[in-house]
Amino acid sequence: MPDDPLLGQRLLPRLLPLIEAPAGSGEEVLEAHALLEDALRTRATDIHLDPLQESLRIRLRIDGRVIEALRVDAGLGARLTNQFKVLAGLDPVPSMTAVDGSFSWPPGEEGREEAFLRVTAVGCVAGEKLAIRFLAPPATFHDTLSLGIGEEGAHGIRRWMDATGGMLLVAGPTGAGKTTTLYTLLNQLRLEEGHVVTLEDPVEYEIPGINQVQVDEAKGLDFPSGARSLLRLDPDYVLLGEIRDPESARAALNVAGSGRSLMGTLHSRDAVGVVSSLRQLGLRDAEIGANLGLVVSQRLVRRLCTHCRERRPLPEREAVWLDAMDMHLPEEAWQPVGCDHCDGLGFRGRTGVFEAWQPTAEDHSLIMRHADESRLRRALVERGETLMLQEGLAKAEQGITSLREVLRMGAILPA
Numbered sequence: 001m002p003d004d005p006l007l008g009q010r011l012l013p014r015l016l017p018l019i020e021a022p023a024g025s026g027e028e029v030l031e032a033h034a035l036l037e038d039a040l041r042t043r044a045t046d047i048h049l050d051p052l053q054e055s056l057r058i059r060l061r062i063d064g065r066v067i068e069a070l071r072v073d074a075g076l077g078a079r080l081t082n083q084f085k086v087l088a089g090l091d092p093v094p095s096m097t098a099v100d101g102s103f104s105w106p107p108g109e110e111g112r113e114e115a116f117l118r119v120t121a122v123g124c125v126a127g128e129k130l131a132i133r134f135l136a137p138p139a140t141f142h143d144t145l146s147l148g149i150g151e152e153g154a155h156g157i158r159r160w161m162d163a164t165g166g167m168l169l170v171a172g173p174t175g176a177g178k179t180t181t182l183y184t185l186l187n188q189l190r191l192e193e194g195h196v197v198t199l200e201d202p203v204e205y206e207i208p209g210i211n212q213v214q215v216d217e218a219k220g221l222d223f224p225s226g227a228r229s230l231l232r233l234d235p236d237y238v239l240l241g242e243i244r245d246p247e248s249a250r251a252a253l254n255v256a257g258s259g260r261s262l263m264g265t266l267h268s269r270d271a272v273g274v275v276s277s278l279r280q281l282g283l284r285d286a287e288i289g290a291n292l293g294l295v296v297s298q299r300l301v302r303r304l305c306t307h308c309r310e311r312r313p314l315p316e317r318e319a320v321w322l323d324a325m326d327m328h329l330p331e332e333a334w335q336p337v338g339c340d341h342c343d344g345l346g347f348r349g350r351t352g353v354f355e356a357w358q359p360t361a362e363d364h365s366l367i368m369r370h371a372d373e374s375r376l377r378r379a380l381v382e383r384g385e386t387l388m389l390q391e392g393l394a395k396a397e398q399g400i401t402s403l404r405e406v407l408r409m410g411a412i413l414p415a
C-alpha cells in the first residue's frame with residue numbers, strides 16, 4: 001500500500017471520484033485526462049503506471065522524488081493504460097519492445113498552456129508499464145541568485161562572464177539541475193547582448209535570441225566539426241552541453257583555447273573532481289590548468305514547506321551521520337510535517353546546493369604537478385572556502401531543507 005493511504009485523496013482529487021462513480025453514470029471525462037489534471041496540479045514531471053499482480057500502481061514524480069499515489073484494480077488499470085496509449089498514437093496491443101509516442105493536451109482550465117507529453121510503454125513480467133513525461137516543463141530562467149547559489153557563487157559567475165576566455169563547468173551527477181543552471185546563465189548572457197552560440201545534444205530548451213545548434217552525427221555534425229563551425233560565427237560565449245567523451249572534451253578545449261568563453265556540464269562528484277574527469281577524458285594537466293576558469297558543483301534538495309515545517313528532536317539516522325563526520329549534533333532540526341499547501345508531502349519545490357571553485361594560482365600549480373582530488377580539496381579547505389556539504393548543512397539549519405535531504409546528496413566530506 002502507499003506510505004500514506006490519504007495521499008491518493010490529496011494527490012488525485014479528480015481521478016478518485018471517477019473511479020468511485022458507478023459504471024455508465026454518464027461521466028464523459030476520460031480517466032486519463034483526470035489523472036493528467038491531477039498530475040499537473042501537483043507539479044509532477046512524470047506519471048508511472050506500474051502493473052502489479054492484480055492491480056496497477058500509480059506513482060507521480062514530484063520535486064524529483066517518485067511518490068506512490070494510488071493502487072487501482074487491474075480492470076481500471078488496463079483502461080487507463082489503453083487510454084494513454086491511444087492518446088499517444090500507440091497500438092493498444094502490448095508490444096514486446098519499448099515503444100514511444102507523444103501527444104499534446106489542452107488542460108481543462110482556461111489560461112493554462114497546452115502540455116506536451118511523451119509516453120513510453122515497456123512490456124514487463126507483470127504486464128505493460130507506462131512512463132508518461134511532461135515535456136518542456138514550464139521552464140523559467142531567472143537570475144543566478146534565484147537558483148540558490150548564494151552571493152559568493154554569483155560573484156564568481158559574474159567575474160567569469162566579465163572575463164574573456166576560459167571554461168565554466170557545471171558539475172554534478174544526473175538530475176542535479178546542471179542544465180537549469182546553464183540555461184539560466186545563457187538567459188542572463190542573452191539579456192546582456194553577448195553573442196552566444198550553443199552546440200547541444202539534444203537541445204533541451206529553446207531560448208529566443210540564442211543560436212542553438214543540434215549535434216547530428218548522421219549528417220556529419222559531431223562535436224569536433226560543430227565546434228570548428230561555431231568558431232567561424234565569432235561568438236563571445238559557447239555552450240557545449242554535456243562534455244562526456246574525449247571528442248567533446250577536446251572540442252571544449254579548442255573553443256576555450258581560441259579565447260572564447262566556454263560553458264559545459266560534466267559528471268563529477270564535486271568541484272575539484274572535474275580535474276580527474278577531464279584527465280580521464282584525455283586532457284593534459286597543462287591544458288586543464290590553463291583553461292579552467294570556474295567550476296560550479298551542485299545538487300538539488302527539496303524545499304521544506306514553510307507552512308508546516310517544524311523543529312523537532314534530531315532523528316537517530318541524522319545523529320549517527322553527523323556524529324560519524326565529527327560534526328556538532330543539534331538538539332532539534334527542521335523536519336517535514338505535511339499540510340494542504342504541500343499535498344501532505346512536507347516539501348514544496350527544490351533548491352540548489354552549490355560549491356563554486358575559482359582555481360587560484362596555487363591550484364593551477366597543483367594541477368600542473370598532477371595533484372589528486374584530495375590534495376586540491378585540502379587546498380580549498382585551508383583557504384576557508386565553503387564546500388557543498390557545509391552549504392547544505394547551512395540550508396538545513398535555516399529550515400530551507402531538512403538534514404535528511406542533505407544526507408541524501410551524498411556530498412564529500414571536507415578532508
Ligand SMILES: [Zn+2]
Nearest residue numbers: 305308339342
Ligand atoms: Zn506543508
